[in-house]
Amino acid sequence: MATSETAAAIFAALGDPTRLSLFAALGDGAAHSITELADDAPVTRQAVTKHLKALERAGLVASARNGREIRFVMRREAIDDAKGFLNHIGAQWDGALDRLKAHVETGEA
Numbered sequence: 001m002a003t004s005e006t007a008a009a010i011f012a013a014l015g016d017p018t019r020l021s022l023f024a025a026l027g028d029g030a031a032h033s034i035t036e037l038a039d040d041a042p043v044t045r046q047a048v049t050k051h052l053k054a055l056e057r058a059g060l061v062a063s064a065r066n067g068r069e070i071r072f073v074m075r076r077e078a079i080d081d082a083k084g085f086l087n088h089i090g091a092q093w094d095g096a097l098d099r100l101k102a103h104v105e106t107g108e109a
Contacts, residue, residue, distance in 0.1 A: 010059065010082045013054055013060055018047070022048065023060060025037055031066075037072070059078045
């Protein structure tokens, strides 16, 4: 499970619509070049590069140079960490609701 700082960086990076769209495009598991990703993006190739670097800083993507190209891939571990963080918060809420329900139904905490 991610720490709150790691999860915050992930959620902040994905909070931008362009970055979220680029991240979704990498969801097929294949490595993509900046040029490939920029073809479908509503921003310039330079902007795509900047957004990919932000995703990389957050740990969501990894890059590798292949000749003159830099190719990006999704890091699924980062999403698994974020999901674990959200599941932990959800479990806390479920526990609080269960305690409230027990208190209301039986008068016990």
